[in-house]
Amino acid sequence: MSAPRRTRFLRDNGLTLAFLLLLLLSLVAQAFTGVTEFNQQQVVDGAQQVSLWQYVASSSFGVDVAENWQSEYLQFALYIVATVWLVQRGSSESKKLDEIGTQSDKEQLVGRHAESDSPAWARAGGLRTALYGRSLGGVMAFYFLMSLAAQSVAGRAAYNLGRLHQHEDPVTWLGYATSADFWNRTTQNWQSEFLAVASMAAFAIYLRQRGSPESKLVGASHEATAQDA
Amino acid sequence: MRPRHLGTAAGVLLLPVLLAACDSTARQDGAAHVAGRFAAAVDAGDGATACGLLTERARESVTGATDATCAAAVLNVHEQHGSARGVSVWGDAAEVRVGTDVIFLLRVNKRWLVSAAGCTRQPSAPYKCDVDG
Numbered sequence: 571m572s573a574p575r576r577t578r579f580l581r582d583n584g585l586t587l588a589f590l591l592l593l594l595l596s597l598v599a600q601a602f603t604g605v606t607e608f609n610q611q612q613v614v615d616g617a618q619q620v621s622l623w624q625y626v627a628s629s630s631f632g633v634d635v636a637e638n639w640q641s642e643y644l645q646f647a648l649y650i651v652a653t654v655w656l657v658q659r660g661s662s663e664s665k666k667l668d669e670i671g672t673q674s675d676k677e678q679l680v681g682r683h684a685e686s687d688s689p690a691w692a693r694a695g696g697l698r699t700a701l702y703g704r705s706l707g708g709v710m711a712f713y714f715l716m717s718l719a720a721q722s723v724a725g726r727a728a729y730n731l732g733r734l735h736q737h738e739d740p741v742t743w744l745g746y747a748t749s750a751d752f753w754n755r756t757t758q759n760w761q762s763e764f765l766a767v768a769s770m771a772a773f774a775i776y777l778r779q780r781g782s783p784e785s786k787l788v789g790a791s792h793e794a795t796a797q798d799a
Numbered sequence: 800m801r802p803r804h805l806g807t808a809a810g811v812l813l814l815p816v817l818l819a820a821c822d823s824t825a826r827q828d829g830a831a832h833v834a835g836r837f838a839a840a841v842d843a844g845d846g847a848t849a850c851g852l853l854t855e856r857a858r859e860s861v862t863g864a865t866d867a868t869c870a871a872a873v874l875n876v877h878e879q880h881g882s883a884r885g886v887s888v889w890g891d892a893a894e895v896r897v898g899t900d901v902i903f904l905l906r907v908n909k910r911w912l913v914s915a916a917g918c919t920r921q922p923s924a925p926y927k928c929d930v931d932g
Contacts, residue, residue, distance in 0.1 A: 616856045616914065616932060617891055617905050628890065727889055734892035737903050737915045737925045 629727030641759035846870030857932025
């Protein structure tokens with residue numbers, strides 16, 4: 571890839587690439603801090619300390635990653651679907667008040683209303699268009715369920731390791747999936763995601779971030795939604 | 800993707816799963832073997848062998864504040880020689896039932912060692928163990 575093309579690629583995909591880089595850096599930082607904390611507990615339990623790589627491959631690291639991932643995907647899945655039906659007057663995060671619902675084929679540019687550059691499945695009609703029209707929320711929901719399942723499996727392994735260290739019987743998957751540990755980890759992540767969404771929807775009515783598509787124009791009315799502004 | 804490539808890809812994806820399954824079985828067998836040896840040694844009055852299978856903390860818990868040697872004190876643990884069953888391994892820890900006893904083990908330097916033995920179940924609490932390391 572030539573230098574100008576590489577520069578253009580980085581500019582065109584900057585948002586995704588920057589956040590993937592932040593994800594990677596955060597995972598590395600989580601691994602280093604996590605292994606320190608894990609090894610402190612190993613000493614308390616009279617067990618051997620582990621290396622960074624052993625920790626990264628462990629259920630303890632896995633559950634800590636999965637529990638955060640599932641809550642993020644839940645947040646986006648719910649937000650994507652909820653904003654079809656729920657609106658917030660004056661918020662840049664909401665569509666117009668009279669656009670509640672899935673809207674008409676004409677408004678959504680599907681079927682015979684598709685344009686020349688519309689995706690093939692938007693033009694196809696029938697089941698393919700119905701599926702494609704729900705693919706964003708659907709994929710987010712799928713990743714949420716997969717992450718939640720991974721959390722339950724890795725969480726059970728980490729929980730049972732702790733129980734054996736404390737000389738207690740391990741629990742079954744169902745026992746863990748209905749345990750206080752599983753639901754405490756889960757709900758403490760969920761509450762923060764819901765707070766973030768509610769804050770964003772409400773703050774965006776009155777506050778502005780110049781140049782951000784997440785904000786209304788600085789001079790836009792408090793009454794205006796993103797599309798109006 | 801051609802069928803041969805599909806098979807190779809499936810093999811590459813399944814290999815770690817198969818290796819993990821084999822490792823898990825080997826760990827269970829290893830923990831069961833050590834728990835069985837410990838119970839048999841105590842049952843046979845072979846305190847030296849039994850002590851050699853304890854973690855450092857477990858050895859300290861056996862002798863406690865007494866002047867008794869580990870090899871003598873460990874024989875006070877009630878053990879009944881029998882086949883190991885109900886083996887449960889999670890990470891570097893294991894639980895094995897031998898006879899009427901529940902034995903807990905830790906994996907130290909790639910060896911399974913007994914961390915607790917002579918354990919009695921307590922309602923809503925950790926087991927109460929004669930050896931508790």
